[in-house]
Amino acid sequence: MDKAKVGVGLVGTGYAAKLRAEAFLHAARTHLVAVVGHTPETSAAFANQFQCTAMSSWQELVARDDIDLVTICTVNRDHGAIAKAALSSGKHVIVEYPLSLNVAEAEEIITLAKAQKKLLHVEHIELLGGVHQAIKQHLPQVGELFYVRYNTIKPEYPAPRKWSYNHELFGFPLMGALSRLHRLTDLFGQVLTVNCHNRFWATETEYYQSCFCVTQLCFSSGLLAQVIYAKGETIWHRERRFEIHGEKGGLIFDGDTGILIKAGETTPIEVGSRRGLFAKDTSIVLDHLFHDAPLYVTPEESLYTLKVADAARRSAETGLTIVVED
Structure with a gap:
């Protein structure tokens, strides 16, 4: 940058947007210029809280001359369109995962960013968190890997009628929750095939009350991974568990608590905090x-995981095993 401060525009007023706004306000190198939310009321309240200007549309926001960096923290459905418009307007872009719910559009956005010579950063803070860093540190101790299980299960009763329970706004579960797969591709590399089964419970067309998504990934190394992502009213036990099984030992992370298991011994693992990751x-x-x-991550790496998630979607729709294209 050839400026002392970066002018920032923020699309979104939810949890991630607030953490971003706090980070920008505390950074000496940024000036939070404008925000736009889902409604004029939420935009105005957010702008008042974080001392910036409320805009009436994201189209107006990305066109402002005093904004250098557009940060996208809104519903998944709109990520791709906003990122394309911002890059086309000559802005740098930060976008919360996923970059898009459409693989072809995500590829176009990455190409556009390179053509415009602008930053495109797809946030994947799961890679910065304590669990992921602890896994990387201790992975060599468990020998050749053969099985991984990663469960994120969240009971919610009653289920909230919000965008994360909306088919169009959130997307296919493992595309909307891309970090569940990205943690694995970052650690274990290339995926050969994907099998996925997915079920929704719903009383209306647009919103659902529960989903249960189970996926098996076969990696080129021979590693088999199972991922369960479930949330809502028919889910009865909360779980955030990551198991890695190798020929010389295992790593078990239950929430933010970790252990290394080897023959005859179990050793606690110190896990760093999940706080402050958006600021980092x-x-x-x-x-x-x-x-x-x-x-710490490239758009191409996020795109690859999006391809794996899209393979899971196609497998769930067809009942077939899907080969992942490079």
Whole structure:
């Protein structure tokens, strides 16, 4: 950057947007210029809280001359359209995963960013978290891997009637919740085939009350991974569990507690906090913009995981095993 401060525009007023806004307000290198939310009321309240201007549409926001960086924290359905418009307007872009709910559109956006010579950063803070870092640290101790199980199960009764329970706004469960697969592709590499079964419970067309999605990934290394993502009213036990099984030991993470199991011994693993990850992500992006420091994830890596998630969607729809294309 050839400026002292980056002018930031924020699309979204929810949980992630608030954490981003706090990070930008505390960063000496940024100035939060404008925000736009789902309604004029939410935009105005957010703008008042974070001392910026409320806009009436994201189209107006991305066109502002005093905005250098557009940060997208809104519903998954709109990520691709906003990212394309922002890049086309000459802005740098941060977008919460997924980059798009459509693989072809995601590829187009990455190509556009390169053509415009602008930053495109797809946030994947799960890679910065304590569990992921602890896994990377201890993975060599368990030998050759053969099985992984990763469950994210969240009972909610009654289920909220919000965008994360909406087919169109959230997308296919493992595309909307892309981090559940991205953690695995980051750790274990290329996926060969995907099998997926998915079920919704719904009393209306647009919104559902529960979903249960189970996927098996066969990696090129021979590793077999099972991922369960479930939420809503028919889910009865909360679980956030990551198991890694190798020929010389295992790693078990239950919530933020971890253990290393080897023959005859079990060793507790210190797991870092999940707090402050949006601020850390923001700082890394600013270091890249100002000093060309390396990022911790590339858009191409996120795109690859999106392809794996799309293979899961097609498998669930057809009942077939899907081969993942590079």
